Amino acid sequence: DAGVIQSPRHEVTEMGQEVTLRCKPISGHNSLFWYRQTMMRGLELLIYFNNNVPIDDSGMPEDRFSAKMPNASFSTLKIQPSEPRDSAVYFCASSGSGFSYNSPLHFGNGTRLTVT
């Protein structure tokens, strides 16, 4: 079990640039979550997919943020254009079923994004 894999681990970009974060969930998991972590706001749920379908994107802060899950083994979170206040650690997590207490979340190691 390779765990949830996120790339890149670190991303530094200039304001206005497009940023794409990538996530490969654990094979067989059918729920995928994107979280953002900052000192000020803590851990925020951005969007949640079940069986590749976005279920709830109410946590996506602005239209500059978009997320896709084209298949069961890959998801992206895109920010276009990026702004300094987007600087944070972005986590992807997956679980066997978003609706079962027996299936905890498995987190990746995150992408640390810095927008200058």
Next chain:
Amino acid sequence: GDSVTQMEGPVTLSEEAFLTINCTYTATGYPSLFWYVQYPGEGLQLLLKATKADDKGSNKGFEATYRKETTSFHLEKGSVQVSDSAVYFCAPWTTDSWGKFQFGAGTQVVVTP
């Protein structure tokens, strides 16, 4: 929706001291309760869980008991190690959550030698 209140950190203590992190929750229905831990530079990982009232979750020397009457799920460890330095998150979960974990602010624990 579900929510959780954790004691503020940082909590600083010496090795072999007793650790308690308080957690109270509000949730519709009967939630399952989880503690997650985040070590420096890593994502969160499940520490322990309890799925019904009076259940006790335990792992790595940590314990927490599901107290329905007080809506609490306090985390305890009798003798901490430097390697327990991390941020700890309490999270309730119910089917009404639609599978979404709403984490609290987390409590940073610093254990000194």
